[in-house]
Amino acid sequence: MQRRPALAACAALGFLPHGWGARDAIAHWAAQFQPSSLSAQAQREELAWFRAAAAPFRGQSIKVVSEIIDTHEYEAKVLAPAFSEITGIQVQHELIPEGEVVRRIREQMLRGTPHYDAYVNDSDLIGTHWRYDATLVLSDWMRGEGRAQTLPTLDLKDFIGLAFTTAPNGDLYQLPDQQFANLYWFRHDWFSRPDLQRRFQTRYGYALGVPLNWSAYEDIAEFFSHEVQRLDGRRIYGHMDYGKRDPSLGWRFTDAWLSMAGQGSPGYPNGLPVDEWGLRMEGCRPVGASVARGGGTNSPAARYALERYLDWLRRFAPPGAAELDFNQAGPVPGQGAIAQQIFWYTAFTAAMSKPGLPVNHADGRPKWRVAPSPHGAYWQSGMQRGYQDVGAWTLLKSTPLARRRMAWLYAQFCVCKAVSLKKSLTGLTFVRESDIRSEAMTRLAPRLGGLVEFYRSPSRVYWTPTGPNVPDYPELAELWWQHVGMASEGRVGAQQALDDLAEAMDASLARLARSQNGPCAPRLRERLSEAQWQTLPGAARPRLANEKPPGRTIAYERLLRMWQFGSDAK
Numbered sequence: 001m002q003r004r005p006a007l008a009a010c011a012a013l014g015f016l017p018h019g020w021g022a023r024d025a026i027a028h029w030a031a032q033f034q035p036s037s038l039s040a041q042a043q044r045e046e047l048a049w050f051r052a053a054a055a056p057f058r059g060q061s062i063k064v065v066s067e068i069i070d071t072h073e074y075e076a077k078v079l080a081p082a083f084s085e086i087t088g089i090q091v092q093h094e095l096i097p098e099g100e101v102v103r104r105i106r107e108q109m110l111r112g113t114p115h116y117d118a119y120v121n122d123s124d125l126i127g128t129h130w131r132y133d134a135t136l137v138l139s140d141w142m143r144g145e146g147r148a149q150t151l152p153t154l155d156l157k158d159f160i161g162l163a164f165t166t167a168p169n170g171d172l173y174q175l176p177d178q179q180f181a182n183l184y185w186f187r188h189d190w191f192s193r194p195d196l197q198r199r200f201q202t203r204y205g206y207a208l209g210v211p212l213n214w215s216a217y218e219d220i221a222e223f224f225s226h227e228v229q230r231l232d233g234r235r236i237y238g239h240m241d242y243g244k245r246d247p248s249l250g251w252r253f254t255d256a257w258l259s260m261a262g263q264g265s266p267g268y269p270n271g272l273p274v275d276e277w278g279l280r281m282e283g284c285r286p287v288g289a290s291v292a293r294g295g296g297t298n299s300p301a302a303r304y305a306l307e308r309y310l311d312w313l314r315r316f317a318p319p320g321a322a323e324l325d326f327n328q329a330g331p332v333p334g335q336g337a338i339a340q341q342i343f344w345y346t347a348f349t350a351a352m353s354k355p356g357l358p359v360n361h362a363d364g365r366p367k368w369r370v371a372p373s374p375h376g377a378y379w380q381s382g383m384q385r386g387y388q389d390v391g392a393w394t395l396l397k398s399t400p401l402a403r404r405r406m407a408w409l410y411a412q413f414c415v416c417k418a419v420s421l422k423k424s425l426t427g428l429t430f431v432r433e434s435d436i437r438s439e440a441m442t443r444l445a446p447r448l449g450g451l452v453e454f455y456r457s458p459s460r461v462y463w464t465p466t467g468p469n470v471p472d473y474p475e476l477a478e479l480w481w482q483h484v485g486m487a488s489e490g491r492v493g494a495q496q497a498l499d500d501l502a503e504a505m506d507a508s509l510a511r512l513a514r515s516q517n518g519p520c521a522p523r524l525r526e527r528l529s530e531a532q533w534q535t536l537p538g539a540a541r542p543r544l545a546n547e548k549p550p551g552r553t554i555a556y557e558r559l560l561r562m563w564q565f566g567s568d569a570k
Contacts, residue, residue: 025085026051032082037434046418048151051086053149054409058088062406066120066391067098068327070350071178075414079423081225083413097327098122099247106474107392108242109134112398118407118501120177123164123390124254124466125473129174130167131516135163136395136404139172149405151412158417158432160455161390164269164465168284168520174392177415178347178429181463182255182387183454184210185333185344187359188556189367190224190231203227209553210382211374211508214261214308216271216551217342221316224339232336232358238314240329240338241309245485248326250477253306253484254466256387261305263296265538269384270463273538276384277476277494278302278502279469282539284520286471289505291540292527297505298498299379299540304547306487306494308376312342313488323489333368334359342373347389349428349451366449372459377547388463391429454556457563471512471522479504 026047036043039428066072076093084090094116096104104115109132112397124295129135156162156172165174190196191208200208201284211217224238242250244327258264259276270276278297279286296302313322318337321329330348333341336358349511352359352368359367373386393411395404413419415431424435425444428451435441436455445452454460470476487497511524516522533539 013477029082033419035440043418054087061090062117063092064118065094065116068095069347071429074426119394119402120391121394127468127470128473137171164390165392176392176431178391180347180429183370184373186340188369210371212552214376219551226314240341242324242329243322243488244325248479259384263301263375266382270467275469284450286522287525290502297502300543310549369449386463
């Protein structure tokens with residue numbers, strides 16, 4: 001036992017002390033990966049399987065990549081060295097901005113450029129992987145060339161996001177590694193203050209609570225930013241967002257902002273015939289994004305969504321928010337000056353839960369909570385409720401066979417039951433039902449502001465990623481941040497930015513129609529007159545006479561009870 005501290009130090013450097021054997025390494029790491037959903041014996045057996053399966057590759061190395069979030073920091077700093085010590089395969093796990101991950105996987109897919117042996121790549125690319133013959137079909141791989149390297153106890157049915165990494169034809173393309181939702185975040189302690197409740201009721205005529213629509217969100221933002229102004233001795237703000245013109249600005253919108261406003265059609269998981277990007281589908285074919293081609297990217301609901309984003313950023317967010325990107329803006333609510341955020345990525349929960357932050361009590365309990373995001377004036381029942389991100393292990397056919405096999409071993413190691421619960425408790429991006437339902441998660445739940453309750457709720461399945469409609473995510477996503485960025489910088493108005501975006505998307509669909517083959521390749525339809533496109537099913541709805549109906553809120557405690565039964569607050 002005296003050697004454990006020394007071993008831990010060596011583990012951080014990625015090597016074993018001289019004379020330390022495989023059995024010692026397995027025993028050491030089994031102890032480090034506690035708690036586990038497995039028994040101690042089953043956990044050691046699973047780790048020993050990795051050692052045996054990796055025997056033909058001992059002494060070799062692989063290089064993998066993922067975006068920069070706490071979960072992947074844990075993988076790079078802890079799981080990669082652990083895997084290397086147990087298996088003898090050296091792993092270089094790089095962390096780079098998500099925009100770069102998307103760019104490099106696309107380059108390798110299209111040109112065969114050997115950047116990495118595996119990618120943790122969002123399931124938002126499922127439509128891309130499905131249409132290009134460049135990504136390994138994991139369901140075939142596990143039965144074929146990768147069978148000997150497929151973990152017998154992988155238990156695919158335990159993964160909560162597998163439907164999002166499976167193509168419409170039933171082929172599994174990606175193995176979920178981390179998963180998080182976009183939810184509403186707010187200061188429960190401030191919302192619970194009787195003096196603020198009275199002031200809000202007097203000013204707006206309804207109760208201060210979790211907003212159910214964008215009208216209430218705007219009222220609450222105005223209340224804290226302009227009427228309350230100062231709490232706990234500091235200037236406060238009723239809204240937080242980011243607006244820097246870079247790839248992360250595109251995610252802000254493609255991650256369901258337009259559908260939360262009410263753009264698109266009802267339908268699960270992505271709206272049919274018009275989805276949350278504004279793409280019109282005919283069967284499995286994308287046929288247009290512009291309103292003139294039956295799409296919705298530049299519809300009145302989309303214009304309303306962009307205008308609200310710009311208006312709230314200008315009026316209610318802290319100074320400088322418009323110059324921040326996704327990663328820079330993420331920690332800001334935790335600094336204690338933000339009352340609410342309509343669209344908060346729960347990937348930041350781990351950082352938000354750290355002791356000592358002004359948004360947490362001294363004993364670690366949060367002063368904040370999470371809830372479903374409110375919907376805009378155009379939203380109707382049956383439309384997409386919110387976005388859920390599924391980062392998943394993706395292997396490409398251009399990677400040499402031996403390196404694919406080693407990368408597959410490492411990918412499974414990062415999500416196997418022997419390590420998954422410990423990783424879930426560290427990064428708080430859950431992928432396994434067994435982890436969510438564990439006793440350890442029950443004990444932690446009071447410190448996570450409703451996140452565990454959300455993931456245990458039947459409602460969680462209605463938060464969905466970008467689906468298979470998008471035929472080339474890297475190409476089309478690139479257009480969003482460029483054109484929305486023109487509006488966020490004040491160079492063009494909201495409608496002009498969306499008109500330009502829709503035209504650019506149509507042009508991309510036309511190009512992809514020439515380069516992609518198969519029954520689900522894009523096929524751009526002709527432009528129609530207004531009288532013609534208005535007759536199409538799912539055509540863009542006309543502008544509402546009143547885009548700010550009365551605000552509606554709900555008490556958080558009531559909402560929590562409804563969550564547990566999967567019912568809606570309307």
